[in-house]
Amino acid sequence: MGNEWIEAILDLMQRHGIAEFEYExxxxxxxxxxxxAAEATRSPRRPTPPPQACETLVAPHIGIFQAAHPRDGEDAALPRLVRCGEIVGYLKAGPLLRPAPSPSDGVLSRRLVDDGVLVGYGTPLFEFHRSQS
Incomplete structure (x- = not known):
């Protein structure tokens, strides 16, 4: 495509009262x-990042694991998107019910512990795929 083509476009724009035109x-x-007429520079396309490796979301303390709060009833279906700090489960120790928060934005893909199981600090609770951002 030479300059003649661009000049023809500019001529047509002027004759027909077209203010702007974009071609790609x-x-x-x-x-x-x-x-x-101006030619916009092309920024090189960034390659699609590879999928994040699966991590495990671990228990922040000891307790009996519960996927949902006792007042909420059933736990949310998996896989599901979670935000940083969102509570993804609870650990019950005596009368205390302590949250197990998500460490970052991502996807919980599979639960690794059943409800009612005693877990210790660092016990894997969920498979977790960290967000690409």
Whole structure:
């Protein structure tokens, strides 16, 4: 595509009162406005990042694992998106019910511990895939 093509576009724009025109193909990106044509620079496409490896979300303390709060009833279905700090389970120690929060944004894919099981500090509770951001 030579300059003749761009000049023809500018002429058509002027004759028909078109203020702006944009064209993009595999090789170039052209923007025309007010009778001036400019070729936009192409930023190199970033490769798609590889999927994150599976991590385990571990118990922050000792207790009897519960996937849902006693007042909530059933736990949420998996897989599910979670935000940093979102409570993904509870650990009951005597009268205390302590939260097990998500360490970052990501996806809980599989629960590794059943409800009612005694877990210690660092026991894997869920398979977790950290967000790419």
């Amino acid at each position: 193909d595999a090789d170039r990106h052209i923007i025309t406005s007010a009778g001036v």
